[in-house]
Structures are given as C-alpha cells and as structure tokens.
Amino acid sequence: MSTRSERHTVPLSLLLKRELENERIERPEIVHGQASQSKKGEDFTLLKTECQRVVGDGISTYSVFGLFDGHNGSAAAIYSKENLLNNVLGAIPSDLNRDEWVAALPRALVAGFVKTDKDFQEQAQRSGTTVTFVIIEGWVITVASVGDSRCILEPAEGGIYYLSADHRLDCNEEERERITSSGGEVGRLNTGGGAEIGPLRCWPGGLCLSRSIGDMDVGEFIVPVPYVKQVKLSTAGGRLIISSDGVWDALTAETAFDCCREMPVDAAAAQIVKEALQAKGLRDDTTCIVIDILPQQKPVAPLPAPKKLGKGVFKSMFRRKSSESSSHVDKEYIEPDVMEELFEEGSAMLSERLDTKYPLCNMFRLFTCAVCQVEMKPGEGVSIHYGSSNPGRLRPWDGPFLCLSCQEKKEAMEGKRSSGDIVVEVTSHLSAISIF
Known part of the structure; x- marks a missing residue:
C-alpha cells in the first residue's frame, strides 16, 4: 500500500483552473449587433440573450434571435415577435435535461410556428x-424559417452555410x-391580353411565398x-448573419461576409445594410443582425479570413463525432472539434415533422x-398517424395527438382534402383512434 506522502495530489488552484477552462469551452460568448433602414416599417427583430431555464x-x-418581415401590414410580424418564443417553449416539457431540451427544439419549433x-388567424x-x-x-445553433429572410453561417474553419430555406x-x-399537387395554382400576375409580369405567385391570394x-x-396552400x-x-466559433430580403435581393452571401470582414x-x-442600399437603393425594409459566437477565453475579436475549401472538406466538416472521442472530457486540453450537422428537415407535412425518435412519454403530454x-378530454384527440400507409409501425392509437382544429389544418395543408370536408369523417373515427 502506498503511504500518504506517496499519493499524487493536485493543487486546488489547478483544479479550479481546469474547471473554469471546461466551462469556457462548454459555453461560448455571444455578441450581436443590428442595423436597418425602413421603407414600409414592417420589419421587426427579437434579440434575447442570457435567457435562463x-x-x-x-x-x-x-x-x-428572431427576424420578422411583415407584408400586407405589420400585425402578423408584431404578433409573432410577441408570442412565438412562448409558444415554442410551451411545447417542451419542463423536466428535460440540457441534451434532451436541445434535441426537442426542432419539434417544438414546428409546434410553436x-x-x-x-392563434393569429383567429384575430x-x-x-x-x-x-x-x-x-x-x-455551441448548438437551431434555426427555423418560413419565407425568404435568410440565416447564413461562416464557421471559423471557413466556408459559408445556409441554415434557412428560401x-x-x-x-x-x-x-x-x-x-x-395539392390543387393550388402557381403563376405570374396576368395584366390582360396574355401578358404576365412579376414573380411567381400562389393563387388564390397572389402571395409570392409558399410558407x-x-x-x-390566401388559402390552405400557404403553410x-x-x-x-x-x-x-x-469550439473555434463562427459568425451568423440574419437578414431580410432587402439585403438578399442586393447581395450574395459571399459579398455579405466579405464586406464586413x-x-x-x-x-x-x-x-451590410449600407452595401445593400448602395447596390439596389431602398426598395424594401432592409434589416440585418450579425452574431459572433466566440470562445470565452479569447477576447472579442474579428474572425480570421476563411481558408479556401478543397474537395471533400464540406463533408469532413459535417462528420459526426464518435462516441469514443466525446467521452474524453477530463483532458487538460480539449482540441477544437469540427462543425456537425445534427438535424435538418424541410417537409411541409405535419405528420412527418411531429414524429420523434424519443419516448412519447417524455415528449408529449397525453391530453x-x-x-x-x-x-383535450380523453377520446377527443386525433393521432397524427391516422390514415397512415404503414399501420404496422405507426398505429392510429399512438400519439402524439391533434385537436380537431389542428387536424383540419394538417389535412388541408397537405392537400389531402379541403378543410371543410374533414370534420365529419374525423369525428366518426374518434372512438377507434382513442387510446382508451
């Protein structure tokens, strides 16, 4: 047996230093700035740092961080700014740990949107x-988007990545x-005599956006x-740019990053706003949010110029870490890992977007x-798997469940039938769908 004097001891100051370094690596420093030029007064932003749970x-x-670019008035943008975050958080069970909470965000964002x-349409x-x-x-960034504002990322390793869809x-x-395929029409504005002008639009309504x-x-086709x-x-960090279409109608992603290097x-x-206005003039509300995500042990400083990417670099930057490499958390020095893609889904089908790999008892409240x-009362909920073509795996008595109103919206937006035709059929199947 070894004596007390032979045992290896570590000074308390070194232990505290290691703990502090681990915390710094785990938690980046986030700094942000914004700028805008108003044409219609329909752009709004939400900037909330250090939210706690x-x-x-x-x-x-x-x-x-949120950017809301309104059209046909500002009411929807203002309402979304004031209510969207609470609706997203309300869809996440309160007892989840940190990793579960992050994993639940994609489904919660769908539910919140x-x-x-x-709720807004009821007004x-x-x-x-x-x-x-x-x-x-x-270090995890989760982005949800509808419309044509964009969020782009330049990690410290280089390259530019779109985190939103247009x-x-x-x-x-x-x-x-x-x-x-759902029964809507897409075409340009017809001015008479066969002449068509402007961008492609969805009819009825004439909106040039699909979501x-x-x-x-404008009907059920806009979701x-x-x-x-x-x-x-x-852990090397990166820079995000979130901008409305007033910027992207004038600048490419590369130009946006290069002009503010x-x-x-x-x-x-x-x-970025200045460059956009110089290129196209003030034709629309033009708003930009820039966010730097930086290691805390380093002072806030501009990011270095990105390296040019060679063949195969894109895939290697998105490779997943092995479980073995992620388990060594007690090293004195933790080397920066590479950027990983954790989740991506663009489907407009609610049944796909609400499905989850995680236990339903942890993710959904039954009623x-x-x-x-x-x-909802027992027996009122309609399973999202009702009418599934794969009944062996997705059974109509398995949750999650939708209320009748949301079921109507789901069926209509997926083009399965008009929203007025569903109520009778769904009601007739409630007893069979109930888990009781």
Whole structure:
C-alpha cells in the first residue's frame, strides 16, 4: 500500500483552473449587433440573450434571435415577435435535461410556428410575415424559417452555410410542386391580353411565398411549417448573419461576409445594410443582425479570413463525432472539434415533422394537442398517424395527438382534402383512434 506522502495530489488552484477552462469551452460568448433602414416599417427583430431555464439543481442559459418581415401590414410580424418564443417553449416539457431540451427544439419549433399561425388567424387579420428564428444553446445553433429572410453561417474553419430555406416560389421548385399537387395554382400576375409580369405567385391570394405565418386570405396552400436546421459549431466559433430580403435581393452571401470582414458586430450589420442600399437603393425594409459566437477565453475579436475549401472538406466538416472521442472530457486540453450537422428537415407535412425518435412519454403530454397545446378530454384527440400507409409501425392509437382544429389544418395543408370536408369523417373515427 502506498503511504500518504506517496499519493499524487493536485493543487486546488489547478483544479479550479481546469474547471473554469471546461466551462469556457462548454459555453461560448455571444455578441450581436443590428442595423436597418425602413421603407414600409414592417420589419421587426427579437434579440434575447442570457435567457435562463432551470435544469436540475442548476440553470442553463440560451439566446434567441428572431427576424420578422411583415407584408400586407405589420400585425402578423408584431404578433409573432410577441408570442412565438412562448409558444415554442410551451411545447417542451419542463423536466428535460440540457441534451434532451436541445434535441426537442426542432419539434417544438414546428409546434410553436403552427400554433402562432393558428392563434393569429383567429384575430381575422389579413397580414402575414416571414420568420427566421434562431436559438443558440451552448455551441448548438437551431434555426427555423418560413419565407425568404435568410440565416447564413461562416464557421471559423471557413466556408459559408445556409441554415434557412428560401420559400420564394421563383426559386423553390419543390414548393411549387407541393402547391400544384395539392390543387393550388402557381403563376405570374396576368395584366390582360396574355401578358404576365412579376414573380411567381400562389393563387388564390397572389402571395409570392409558399410558407409564412398569417395570410389567412390566401388559402390552405400557404403553410406555417418551418424548415428547421440544427448544427453544432466547433469550439473555434463562427459568425451568423440574419437578414431580410432587402439585403438578399442586393447581395450574395459571399459579398455579405466579405464586406464586413474584421469588423465588430455593430459595424458589420451597418456595413451590410449600407452595401445593400448602395447596390439596389431602398426598395424594401432592409434589416440585418450579425452574431459572433466566440470562445470565452479569447477576447472579442474579428474572425480570421476563411481558408479556401478543397474537395471533400464540406463533408469532413459535417462528420459526426464518435462516441469514443466525446467521452474524453477530463483532458487538460480539449482540441477544437469540427462543425456537425445534427438535424435538418424541410417537409411541409405535419405528420412527418411531429414524429420523434424519443419516448412519447417524455415528449408529449397525453391530453394536449401537439400543435396548439389546447387541453383535450380523453377520446377527443386525433393521432397524427391516422390514415397512415404503414399501420404496422405507426398505429392510429399512438400519439402524439391533434385537436380537431389542428387536424383540419394538417389535412388541408397537405392537400389531402379541403378543410371543410374533414370534420365529419374525423369525428366518426374518434372512438377507434382513442387510446382508451
């Protein structure tokens, strides 16, 4: 047996230093700036850093950034700014740990977007809004988007990555096919005599976007189901740019990053807006948010110029870490990992977007609508798997469940039938669908 004097001891100061370094690596520093030029007064932003939630005996922090570009008025943009975050958080059980909470975000964002759209349309307002919504928890970035505002990322390793989808009909063939296969029409504005002008639009209504919140006057083909992407940055960090179409109608992603290289976030946002106005003039509301995600042990400094990417670098940057490499958390020095893609889903089908790999008992409250969170009595819920073509795996008595109103919306937006035809059929199947 070894004596006390032979045992290896570690000074308390070294232990505290290691703990501090691990915390710094685990939690980046987030700094942001914004700039805008108003034409219609329909752009709104949500900037919330250091949001807190209780996790076990501790507190976890996260940051939220949102850009809402309204059209046909500002009511939908204002309503979404004030209610979307609460609707997203309301779809996540309160007892999840940090990893479970991050994993639940994609489904919760879908539920929050659809609930916000449903609640707003009950106010009989005709305006609509695009939404680009970003939640940063540690090094994980989760982005949900409808419309044509964009969120782009430049990690410290180099390269530019789109974290949002563009739902403008002119440039999204998949969305055009979804609308036409569901019974809608896509075409340009006809001025008479056969002449067609302007961007492609969805008819009825004439909206040039295929997804938005609001727009109750343009039919069921315009859906609020967001494209969701989740990535984990390396501990070297990166820079995000979130901008409305006033920027992207004038600048490419490369130009946006290049024009603000080595600038702090406030100056960078202002420079991007300035470049857009110089290129196209003030034709639309033009808003930009710049966010730097930085290691805390380093001072806030501009990111270095990105290295040029060679063949295969894109795939290697998104490779998943092995479980073996992630288990060595007690090293004195933790090497920066590479950026990982954790989740991506762009389907407009609610049944796909609400499905989950995680146990239903942990993710859904049994008698609460998985979309709008309304309380339901036993037997009232309609399973999202009702009518599934694969009954062996997805059974109609398995949750999550939707209320009748959300089921109507789901069926209509997926083009299976008009919203007025579903109530009788669904009601006749309630007893068979109930889990009791």
